[in-house]
Amino acid sequence: METLARLEQVILQRRKCDPETSYVALLKREGRPCMARKLGEEAVEAVVAALSGSDEELVGEAADVLFHLMVLLADRDIALADVLAELDRREGVSGIEEKASREESHAD
Known part of the structure; x- marks a missing residue:
């Protein structure tokens, strides 16, 4: 979990950087809908890799999913600790x- x-922390720092030099800052500038779409794209790519790719492809796509999820969580000011607590x-x-x-609980 240290990773x-x-x-x-890197994501939180890079949100403040120049979008010309930071992918995280670029995503922030493009907004939450873009972040959400990118997470969805990465999730689909992970599913495809799980079904027809190599282990290495799935590992790479899983890393992309985690990264983009964390970018979206940061945009909503949701700490990783909150997800881990859940x-x-x-x-x-x-x-x-x-x-x-x-x-x-949703039916209530």
């Missing part, structure tokens, strides 16, 4: 039970 914590909360809970509890 993700370092990446989070994963901790779900630990030991059946995925089926956890999904059902989310569906119940």
